[in-house]
Amino acid sequence: QVQLVESGGGLVQAGGSLRLSCAASGRTFSTYAMGWFRQAPGKEREFVTGISWDGDSTYYADSVKGRFTISRDNAKNTVYLQMNMLKPEDTAVYYCAKARSQALAVVTWFYDSWGQGTQVTVSS
Secondary structure (H helix, E strand, O other), X not given: OOOEEEEOOEEEEOOOOEEEEEEEOOOOHHHOOEEEEEEOOXXXXXXXXXXXXXXXXXXXXXXXXXXXXXXXXXXXXXXXXXXXXXXXXXXXXXXXEEEOOOOOOOOHHHEEEEOOOEEEEEEO
């Protein structure tokens, strides 16, 4: 079982940037795709971005395309989310998740390990 711990959340003004990190335990991290999801108050958890096991493929929700960048360092068992040009509507708890396979997916049920989440708040 892979354990995931997110960090890097906080309060930022609109237009600012944050970098989230997700540290994973376990030797099998590098063999699975990873994803970032977010959940705002009163809303369902939604897909933000995902990255394949080797980092060669990425996919972004339309709402963050061009502003967010996902990356991973398999040597450090860590996946990152660089968030630029943040907007108030990006405010949410952000979760890191491990996919069930090497393939990318945008649905929550495809991910079988989740972090505890980190709060991102963007003020206007």
